[in-house]
Amino acid sequence: MSVLKKITLGILAVLVGVGLYKLAELYSPGSYPNAETYGFDVSESELIKGVHQFKMENPQFTPPVKFGLKEGRENANDHWYSLYFYYPESKEIIYAWTRPKGFGGSTTLGFVGINQGDELGNWKDINRDFNSSENSIQKKKFETLILNPIRKIIDNK
Numbered sequence: 001m002s003v004l005k006k007i008t009l010g011i012l013a014v015l016v017g018v019g020l021y022k023l024a025e026l027y028s029p030g031s032y033p034n035a036e037t038y039g040f041d042v043s044e045s046e047l048i049k050g051v052h053q054f055k056m057e058n059p060q061f062t063p064p065v066k067f068g069l070k071e072g073r074e075n076a077n078d079h080w081y082s083l084y085f086y087y088p089e090s091k092e093i094i095y096a097w098t099r100p101k102g103f104g105g106s107t108t109l110g111f112v113g114i115n116q117g118d119e120l121g122n123w124k125d126i127n128r129d130f131n132s133s134e135n136s137i138q139k140k141k142f143e144t145l146i147l148n149p150i151r152k153i154i155d156n157k
Contacts, residue, residue, distance in 0.1 A: 034127040035110035044100045044107045050154040061085050063093050085146050
């Protein structure tokens with residue numbers, strides 16, 4: 001086989017691989033396929049109590065009332081308990097959810113996205129709409145300012 005044919009086949013293989021990856025991304029399962037998920041070894045109700053205690057102790061992380069954001073489930077059949085947090089210094093709203101994980105009493109918290117600015121409608125999904133560097137910065141910020149303090153509250157109960 002000539003060198004030209006090998007190069008052509010190599011390029012074709014890479015293009016097919018990238019194409020299949022992008023196709024799979026389009027059909028990724030679930031309503032929040034890009035969410036960054038974190039496990040908690042407590043029931044969902046205990047995690048939600050920890051979140052509410054965190055917000056009582058740190059009211060600056062609660063979104064302003066003017067946004068009209070409702071936490072909780074939309075109805076009894078909803079799978080996700082919606083949560084919102086706020087970074088006052090950058091005026092960003094964080095959307096996250098909780099969901100029980102199986103029957104073992106553990107819960108998953110999903111970090112879904114960030115609304116940037118003083119008006120709703122500027123949402124960006126984590127793990128999709130940010131470049132790699134900014135995505136890492138946003139996840140670290142969420143873990144440091146929100147997630148780790150909630151874990152500490154839960155661990156101290």
